[in-house]
Amino acid sequence: MNQFQYVRPTKAQAAIDAVAKDANAAFIAGGTNLVDLMKRGVMTPQKLVDINRLPLRQIERVGTGLRIGALALNSAVADDRLVREKHPLLALALNAGASPQLRNMATVGGNMLQRTRCAYFYDVAMPCNKRQPGSGCGALEGINRMHAIFGFSDKCIAVHPSDMSVALVALDATVLLSGPKGDRKLAFADFHRLPGTTPERDTNLEPSELITAVEIPDSPFTRHVHYQKVRERASYAFALLSVAAALDLDGNTIKAARLAMGGVAHKPWRLAAAEQALVGQPATEAAFQRAAAVAMQGAKAFKHNEYKLRLGPNAIVQALKTAAAA
Amino acid sequence: MAANPEPDVPANHNENRRTFLKQSSLLTALALVPAPVVSAAEAKLDERVAESIEKVPLSLKVNGKKYKLSVEPRTTLLDLLRENLHLNGTKKGCDYGQCGACTVHVEGQRVNSCLSFAVMHDGQEITTIEGLADGDKLHPMQEAFVKHDGFQCGYCTPGQIMSAVACVREGHAGSADEIREYMSGNICRCGAYSNIVAAIQDVKQGGQKV
Ligand SMILES: Cc1cc2nc3c(=O)[nH]c(=O)nc-3n(C[C@H](O)[C@H](O)[C@H](O)COP(=O)(O)OP(=O)(O)OC[C@H]3O[C@@H](n4cnc5c(N)ncnc54)[C@H](O)[C@@H]3O)c2cc1C
Ligand code: SF4
Ligand code: FES
Ligand code: FES
Numbered sequence: 001m002n003q004f005q006y007v008r009p010t011k012a013q014a015a016i017d018a019v020a021k022d023a024n025a026a027f028i029a030g031g032t033n034l035v036d037l038m039k040r041g042v043m044t045p046q047k048l049v050d051i052n053r054l055p056l057r058q059i060e061r062v063g064t065g066l067r068i069g070a071l072a073l074n075s076a077v078a079d080d081r082l083v084r085e086k087h088p089l090l091a092l093a094l095n096a097g098a099s100p101q102l103r104n105m106a107t108v109g110g111n112m113l114q115r116t117r118c119a120y121f122y123d124v125a126m127p128c129n130k131r132q133p134g135s136g137c138g139a140l141e142g143i144n145r146m147h148a149i150f151g152f153s154d155k156c157i158a159v160h161p162s163d164m165s166v167a168l169v170a171l172d173a174t175v176l177l178s179g180p181k182g183d184r185k186l187a188f189a190d191f192h193r194l195p196g197t198t199p200e201r202d203t204n205l206e207p208s209e210l211i212t213a214v215e216i217p218d219s220p221f222t223r224h225v226h227y228q229k230v231r232e233r234a235s236y237a238f239a240l241l242s243v244a245a246a247l248d249l250d251g252n253t254i255k256a257a258r259l260a261m262g263g264v265a266h267k268p269w270r271l272a273a274a275e276q277a278l279v280g281q282p283a284t285e286a287a288f289q290r291a292a293a294v295a296m297q298g299a300k301a302f303k304h305n306e307y308k309l310r311l312g313p314n315a316i317v318q319a320l321k322t323a324a325a326a
Numbered sequence: 327m328a329a330n331p332e333p334d335v336p337a338n339h340n341e342n343r344r345t346f347l348k349q350s351s352l353l354t355a356l357a358l359v360p361a362p363v364v365s366a367a368e369a370k371l372d373e374r375v376a377e378s379i380e381k382v383p384l385s386l387k388v389n390g391k392k393y394k395l396s397v398e399p400r401t402t403l404l405d406l407l408r409e410n411l412h413l414n415g416t417k418k419g420c421d422y423g424q425c426g427a428c429t430v431h432v433e434g435q436r437v438n439s440c441l442s443f444a445v446m447h448d449g450q451e452i453t454t455i456e457g458l459a460d461g462d463k464l465h466p467m468q469e470a471f472v473k474h475d476g477f478q479c480g481y482c483t484p485g486q487i488m489s490a491v492a493c494v495r496e497g498h499a500g501s502a503d504e505i506r507e508y509m510s511g512n513i514c515r516c517g518a519y520s521n522i523v524a525a526i527q528d529v530k531q532g533g534q535k536v
Pocket of ligand 4: 476477478479480481482483513514515516517518
């Protein structure tokens with residue numbers, strides 16, 4: 001691994017300044033993604049700014065929502081009483097990710113910013129536009145079993161691997177950022193981006209901007225929720241595809257719905273049209289099937305991921321059925 | 327359970343290939359690889375290896391013993407324990423967070439020591455497998471692994487035991503299914519899983535202090 005300078009500020013402003021001063025600097029939180037990528041030579045920061053001493057771990061009520069500090073551990077968020085009471089979907093998604101040990105290290109901010117698991121991105125001997133712009137996309141004509149069916153471009157067909165982010169986009173979360181030019185907020189849905197012609201950029205975060213927290217507004221989705229993750233073994237594997245589903249039921253009638261998919265696009269994929277198709281419908285398998293068909297409109301497969309075109313609607317129906325029965 | 331936690335990520339042979347690229351001469355390396363790969367290899371060879379190494383002071387408490395150290399920032403907690411402190415009980419299986427062999431407790435919480443830089447733990451308390459027993463008296467979880475044959479080759483065992491102790495302490499050992507889920511971060515190539523679950527259930531039901 002390359003040598004790097006290491007600094008450990010205790011104030012957010014000092015951390016931001018330290019990264020802003022140096023084009024090759026990076027924040028490090030849990031390290032579970034960055035250390036992995038540094039060992040493989042995929043990321044080679046010359047300076048690491050350890051943000052673990054910043055006071056960004058709290059989980060607290062603010063107004064009519066919940067604010068979760070960027071350094072809150074994935075395990076702490078999943079176990080938090082307020083999170084489980086107000087946003088059980090988030091706890092389910094977090095517990096479906098990685099392993100207990102990794103969740104004890106991984107932070108909310110780091111989880112959002114984890115890079116794709118595309119094998120070509122990970123292998124520095126392979127072409128990859130995300131790792132090295134202009135070198136080509138190895139997956140396009142290569143092994144693309146894990147890759148996108150929505151929102152891709154001819155420059156990159158990778159998917160975002162985070163489970164937590166699928167729940168956060170469904171719950172209409174907001175990301176709080178702090179940078180050299182001050183503070184700002186971004187809707188979670190606008191945080192990650194599609195690859196377009198610049199797949200090297202995963203998100204709309206500016207260089208040296210620090211994620212300070214995520215806010216989730218109160219919602220009626222406190223009971224009928226489910227996170228359906230399909231993977232190649234029972235646990236400790238990334239999603240082939242996942243679905244976050246939440247229903248607000250009046251008897252058997254759907255008053256409101258939230259749906260998002262993971263493992264299908266360069267960003268967590270909110271299914272707004274399918275949500276609309278559910279409103280006013282009875283919570284029946286037939287209605288879920290119709291919504292799933294709406295959700296899959298526009299999906300397109302590559303050589304090895306055609307299975308996702310059938311897995312997608314099945315997982316959506318299964319998630320909605322389980323949510324309705326919860 | 328399948329053997330590889332992350333099937334889409336290439337295994338260690340890539341690491342070896344990179345080491346090879348770095349060690350062999352530039353010309354040889356470039357002659358061996360197809361054109362699109364060359365630019366990537368060049369970027370890799372640009373490492374500033376000669377740059378002066380700046381060590382950072384580090385205080386740690388490991389298994390109750392205090393250490394004042396000076397380490398390179400790129401030293402992982404796992405390498406520090408094994409190479410610098412000679413605590414070889416903690417194992418390196420994959421070095422990428424995919425197997426759990428390197429599991430230790432930091433401030434009482436189980437973590438993968440391979441994915442963390444040691445300097446990030448300044449002032450913290452670490453417990454490794456060597457710190458679990460009380461003198462010559464094995465920890466109840468160690469006893470239970472012996473009693474239930476919770477291993478074959480034993481390579482994953484230190485990580486399994488550190489994880490198992492945490493699993494019980496966290497309150498995640500309520501049923502065999504819950505144990506399986508909360509022990510999923512520890513891979514056993516010998517497949518001793520059912521005996522490991524039995525050992526944890528035994529400790530949990532025995533009600534001893536872990
Ligand atoms: C074997 C394995 C299996 C996994 N399985 C899953 C899975 O099934 N599902 C899943 O969702 N994830 C999975 N993960 C990924 C894991 O969830 C992420 O690695 C983790 O969430 C990253 O968080 P971190 O705090 O460790 O980030 P770090 O590695 O510290 O940082 C990641 C990136 O975010 C930046 N960063 C961190 N915090 C901030 C901040 N506050 N502001 C600005 N930038 C910041 C860093 O500069 C870095 O670029 C797995 C990981 C491994 C190793
Ligand atoms: S899909 Fe994206 S990440 Fe994967 S090789 Fe192509 S450009 Fe790189
Ligand atoms: S050595 Fe495999 S997880 Fe750390
Ligand atoms: S006992 Fe051999 S790997 Fe588990």
